[in-house]
Amino acid sequence: MQRFVTNSETIAAISTPPGSGGIGVIRISGKDALPILKAIFIPFSPACKYISHRMYYGKVVNPESQKIMDEVLVVYMQAPRTYTREDVVEIHCHGSFLLLQSVLELIVSHGAVLAEPGEFTKRAFLNGRIDLTKAEAVIDILAAKTKKGVDLAQEQLAGALYKRIDTIRKALVHIRALLEVSIDFPDEDIEIIDYQHHLGRLQDDVVIPLERLIANADQGKVVRDGISVVIAGVPNVGKSSLLNTLLQEDRALVTDIPGTTRDSIEEYVDIYGMPVRLIDTAGIRENADEVEELGIKRARDLTNSADLVLFLYDMSVGLGEEDLQLFRTVAHKPVIIVQNKNDIGGRDDLPEELEGLPTVSISAKKQGGIDRLKQLVFEQMVAGDGQWQEEGCIPNMRHKVSLTKALEAVQRLKHGFANQLTSDLLAIDLQDCLDHLGDIVGETTTDDVLDVIFAQFCLGK
Ligand SMILES: Nc1nc2c(ncn2[C@@H]2O[C@H](COP(=O)(O)OP(=O)(O)OP(=O)(O)O)[C@@H](O)[C@H]2O)c(=O)[nH]1
Ligand SMILES: [Mg+2]
Numbered sequence: 001m002q003r004f005v006t007n008s009e010t011i012a013a014i015s016t017p018p019g020s021g022g023i024g025v026i027r028i029s030g031k032d033a034l035p036i037l038k039a040i041f042i043p044f045s046p047a048c049k050y051i052s053h054r055m056y057y058g059k060v061v062n063p064e065s066q067k068i069m070d071e072v073l074v075v076y077m078q079a080p081r082t083y084t085r086e087d088v089v090e091i092h093c094h095g096s097f098l099l100l101q102s103v104l105e106l107i108v109s110h111g112a113v114l115a116e117p118g119e120f121t122k123r124a125f126l127n128g129r130i131d132l133t134k135a136e137a138v139i140d141i142l143a144a145k146t147k148k149g150v151d152l153a154q155e156q157l158a159g160a161l162y163k164r165i166d167t168i169r170k171a172l173v174h175i176r177a178l179l180e181v182s183i184d185f186p187d188e189d190i191e192i193i194d195y196q197h198h199l200g201r202l203q204d205d206v207v208i209p210l211e212r213l214i215a216n217a218d219q220g221k222v223v224r225d226g227i228s229v230v231i232a233g234v235p236n237v238g239k240s241s242l243l244n245t246l247l248q249e250d251r252a253l254v255t256d257i258p259g260t261t262r263d264s265i266e267e268y269v270d271i272y273g274m275p276v277r278l279i280d281t282a283g284i285r286e287n288a289d290e291v292e293e294l295g296i297k298r299a300r301d302l303t304n305s306a307d308l309v310l311f312l313y314d315m316s317v318g319l320g321e322e323d324l325q326l327f328r329t330v331a332h333k334p335v336i337i338v339q340n341k342n343d344i345g346g347r348d349d350l351p352e353e354l355e356g357l358p359t360v361s362i363s364a365k366k367q368g369g370i371d372r373l374k375q376l377v378f379e380q381m382v383a384g385d386g387q388w389q390e391e392g393c394i395p396n397m398r399h400k401v402s403l404t405k406a407l408e409a410v411q412r413l414k415h416g417f418a419n420q421l422t423s424d425l426l427a428i429d430l431q432d433c434l435d436h437l438g439d440i441v442g443e444t445t446t447d448d449v450l451d452v453i454f455a456q457f458c459l460g461k
Helices: 033-040 097-109 119-126 132-143 147-157 160-184 195-225 239-247 290-305 321-330 370-381 387-391 397-418 423-441 447-455
Strands: 011-014 021-029 041-043 054-061 068-077 088-095 227-232 265-271 274-280 308-314 335-340 359-361
Touching: 011 097, 011 119, 021 033, 021 097, 021 119, 033 041, 033 068, 033 088, 033 097, 068 097, 088 097, 119 132, 119 447, 132 147, 132 160, 132 423, 132 447, 147 160, 147 195, 160 195, 160 397, 160 423, 195 274, 195 397, 227 239, 227 290, 239 265, 239 274, 239 308, 239 335, 239 370, 265 370, 274 370, 290 321, 308 321, 308 370, 335 370, 359 370, 397 423
Parallel strands: 227 274, 227 308, 308 335, 335 359
Antiparallel strands: 011 021, 021 088, 041 054, 054 068, 068 088, 265 274
16 A cells, blocks of 8 residues: 655755754755745856756845845755655755754745654655655664664665565465455365465464564664663772773762762763663662762662663672672662772672672773673673574564564464364454554554654654
């Protein structure tokens, strides 16, 4: 099913980020893009013929006041070889935000409407240029926090997920075609439905690929969204020093006074290409003052919701009773034991309670053992068989919901085949499965879901 935009207005927006830069780009899309350009742009070369995909140099002039607004480069791109598949014009102005705003106002006064966030990409989707997984990949590329995130989003933009879904759908459509033959000739006295054969095909071509994609979504979630890692420990063990070392910047205050960090501090760090939300917390101890107590409460809450805890203690003084008490409050979480201050010696033997846990000895101050620590964090993040890494394909949570529903439908379908139900009954579950797969690529997705997806975009994209 192909969707088409009906009654589409010409839209315009500033497509470069807010703030000032060397240049700023205004994008216009729709049937009036070129007439609007001609109304406000005067080319320096009289030979300018607005050949598609060619840049022209000239000035933007307000036709009423004759005021010159900027010297610009413009490009007209004729439909359908454009981002939206409509006529598109880009005006490359100087990068002042106020200037861009006034040029945009001029464009609007000539008949364009301001684009909603994501509206250019939405039109690309509605005009059939990209499927929904690719549109979402554009969001992911814009939002990616690490190189790895960009790589994965690019795979999706190149159609990695779409192709897998499409292969599954083709298998189902093939079975549906065979079923339809038997619906058309119900009175023929031959057994047209080869139940056993279909069962095998469903298992190999539909169930197994769906299960793999769902597993990828679970395991790969960390690459997409990152994980939160809390640094926990009693006061003065070097939590803030570790945050600074991992960030390679003096972000948190470090002093030898216990209780320095009163409120939690969060920063993103890149660990082998994975986004990690690293949180330094107030040292947890008894008998803290009122303000510190609030920080400690927050530290406990953050630790409880973290994906991974770095439990830090000072190995130069050894693991004390206070450390052990704190450890017991985090022991139910995935934990890495971090023995800090190894530059001033100490003992690295651990009580039985902590044995067998991933452990690393470091010096936050002298930056020793940090690579080993990063490695341990990375291993915790990518636990599992790492299949998604090979496949380069990680469905997001929206996809996962639809994949799971599709899998449920195909399980019912298998049940139907096993019980040799009639073809018209089988066709219901089969269609159900196809519909859920259609949701992923955007063919059967409802308008309100589409609105939610495209609302995640920034303006001008
Ligand atoms: N020798 C040595 N000193 C360290 C190391 N890491 C931290 N320190 C020192 O230990 C003291 C406390 O460090 P912080 O990073 O402020 O410790 P913290 O755990 O954040 O302390 P609170 O915020 O008070 O809970 C400072 O004087 C640091 O310089 C280390 O690896 N080796
Ligand atoms: Mg601190």
